Amino acid sequence: MxxxxxxxxxxxxxxxxxxxxxxxxxxxxxxxxxxxxxxxxxxxxGDTRVTRLAIGEGAHYTPLVKRSHEIWHDIERETGADLLTQCGELIISSKNRKSSIHVEGFFQNTVDAAHAHGVAHELLDASQIRTRYPQFNIRDDEIGYFEAEAGFVRxxxxxxxxxxxxxxxxxxxxxxxxxxxxxxxxxxxxxxxxxxxxxxxxxxxxxxxxxxxxxxxxxxxxFKIYRQVLCWFAVEGDVAAYEPERFPVFIWELPVSPQGIYGFPAIDGALKVATEQYAATTSPEHVDRSVSTEEVENMHRNYIAPYLKGVTSNCVKAKACLYTVTPxxxxxxxxxxxxxxxxxxxxxxxxxxxxxxxxxxxxxxxxxxxxxxxxxxxxxxxxxxx
Ligand SMILES: Cc1cc2nc3c(=O)[nH]c(=O)nc-3n(C[C@H](O)[C@H](O)[C@H](O)COP(=O)(O)OP(=O)(O)OC[C@H]3O[C@@H](n4cnc5c(N)ncnc54)[C@H](O)[C@@H]3O)c2cc1C
CATH class of the missing domain: 3.50.50.60 (FAD/NAD(P)-binding domain)
Known part of the structure; x- marks a missing residue:
């Protein structure tokens, strides 16, 4: 032994x-x-994870993510690996939202966490979001939180x-x-x-x-285990408009759906988007790791077509992944x-x-x-x- x-x-x-x-x-x-x-x-x-410094799930998480960014930068320098892309993050919300991300008050918590930890950010109204990111279909009552140091990690x-x-x-x-x-x-x-x-x-x-x-x-x-679905859809036309140089990671507390969506800039011509579901629990032994055509069609119809311009229904990849959630x-x-x-x-x-x-x-x-x-x-x- x-x-x-x-x-x-x-x-x-x-x-x-x-x-x-x-x-x-x-x-x-x-x-x-x-x-x-x-x-x-x-x-x-699933290629990418959102990273952000002002944490809507609780301001006490910010020191953890700040330290993580330092460690990943050190590893990038040591190994030459590409781990962290700081392309900015836009959180979209409104008073009329039907969904919230992870915790109630996610948007305001994020703003409060940014103030508490001195995280540089901008608050945008609907017309400012439209001017900066015409890729989104923004409603007049929606507002944005933009954080330049956020982005995605691989x-x-x-x-x-x-x-x-x-x-x-x-x-x-x-x-x-x-x-x-x-x-x-x-x-x-x-x-x-x-x-x-x-x-x-x-x-x-x-x-x-x-x-x-x-x-x-x-x-x-x-613990409760929930199956989540990730889909990558091909972008048509001006793909560069969705690449990290011109498009941020985004989290959207939707006005008409109890589920929010989040997504990433296009990598290799396809944009990854996901919702979050908490309706049905599963286990790693029994979960269905394949994604059905119906799930992909539902994702595009309800969560892509109404919100993102020029993202086709051509799903190039789809994966299922597990959340392990505490009370x-x-x-x-x-x-x-x-x-x-x-x-x-x-x-x-x-x-x-x-x-x-x-x-x-x-x-x-x-x-x-x-x-x-x-x-x-x-x-x-x-x-x-x-
Ligand atoms: C769809 C999805 C989207 C997400 N998006 C984000 C995001 O945008 N930003 C973010 O910060 N976080 C995000 N998360 C959360 C984040 O990915 C998880 O918090 C993180 O990956 C959990 O890591 P882990 O080490 O706990 O689990 P895992 O990475 O799953 O590792 C557990 C490991 O334990 C091993 N193992 C299990 N049982 C045994 C055993 N008996 N013996 C030996 N080995 C065992 C498994 O093989 C596995 O390798 C997301 C998660 C999912 C599923």
Whole structure:
């Protein structure tokens, strides 16, 4: 049985970031994943993720995303990888909106977070949005929040770069190996996989949508897993008008739909757009990972054609992806009540990727029992009854 300082279970967004940080510090760390990340079975695929500094889900997240941007810039310099594109972000909302993104008051929370953290931004009325971005069909009562430093991050490239660097710094990585159970005792943690058994002083569990099942009954009740659909539609005519130099990432609290939409500038001639659904729960074992023609047609008819000019119904790619959502749509970054040796990271609720590089640092600090610079009290498990 091999013994490690720390074992990281799950090498997606959060686990790969933690593995990299620990290996860079010289900690003896083993990472285990049931697949070979980056992969398309969990929550971290689909080419792009929105990143923004003023966080409508809570101003306390801003230090995490700011630190993540620094880390990704450092990795870009070290590896030459293309991870972060700061093309700006436009949030569109109105008093008459029917949808909200992740939390009530998302638009105003974003403005408040920008003020609290000194994030440069502009507030635009409908005519200013139309002048700057004629690609959108804007109603007269709609307003915009524009943040120039926001943009998108490439999830697969981030995971790949962090795992490559972790390996370079001495991390051991086992892929295609599934953790079946864990047992924390006085002298360490035992991790049993479908291949063998390992021991460690500390364990980080970053298993995404599989986390509830791995941790057992109470966690099964705490998290809800939702299937989300992403579609890439071809742009006709002036494709350059939708490219990152002239088009931002956008989040739109729609006036006529209970679902909002968000989207990205065109990459390779196609624009990625998604809605968010919270009507039906699923599980990683049972979810349908294919996307039907009907879903694609519905997306274009209801969420593209009325809002974006010149985006065709030619869907070049579609993917399903999983949200793991807590009751307050916030993160969990904490040790288990039953053992200080086991650290749980559930940082999804549909908005985790932009924070993942810094979450890796927080997890490494916890695993090393170091007092980190971030006040992680707001991410405690104890706010729920587990
Ligand atoms: C459609 C969609 C859109 C999103 N958009 C945004 C966005 O625009 N901006 C943003 O910031 N965030 C966004 N998010 C959220 C963000 O992508 C997630 O917060 C993040 O990817 C979660 O990472 P994770 O490490 O928790 O999970 P994952 O990346 O899924 O990693 C979990 C890993 O654990 C492994 N694993 C599970 N069980 C075991 C086991 N028993 N043994 C071994 N390995 C195991 C899995 O194989 C997997 O690799 C979005 C999410 C989705 C699904």
């Amino acid at each position: 091999s013994r490690h300082d720390v074992i990281v279970v799950g090498l997606g967004a959060m686990g790969s970031a933690a593995l990299y940080q620990l290996a860079k510090r010289g900690v003896g760390v083993l990472g285990i994943d049931r697949f070979a990340p980056p992969h398309e079975q969990g929550s971290s695929h 999830p697969e490239a981030c995971i790949d770069a962090e795992l490559t660097l972790a390996r370079k710094h001495g991390a051991e990585i086992r892929t295609g190996e599934t953790v079946l159970g864990l047992d924390a005792g006085r002298n360490g943690v035992t991790v049993k996989t479908d291949h063998r058994t390992y021991q460690a002083d500390r364990l980080i569990v970053a298993a995404g949508a599989w986390l509830p099942k791995l941790l057992g009954h109470d966690f099964d009740r705490l 307050d749509a916030g993160f969990i970054l904490d040790t288990l009540p039953s053992s200080e040796r086991v650290i749980v990271a559930s940082c999804c609720s549909g908005h985790g990727f932009k924070h993942s590089a810094a979450v890796g640092e927080v997890l490494a600090d916890k695993a090393e029992n170091r007092a980190g610079s971030l006040d992680s009290a707001l991410f405690r498990l104890g706010r729920f009854s587990v």
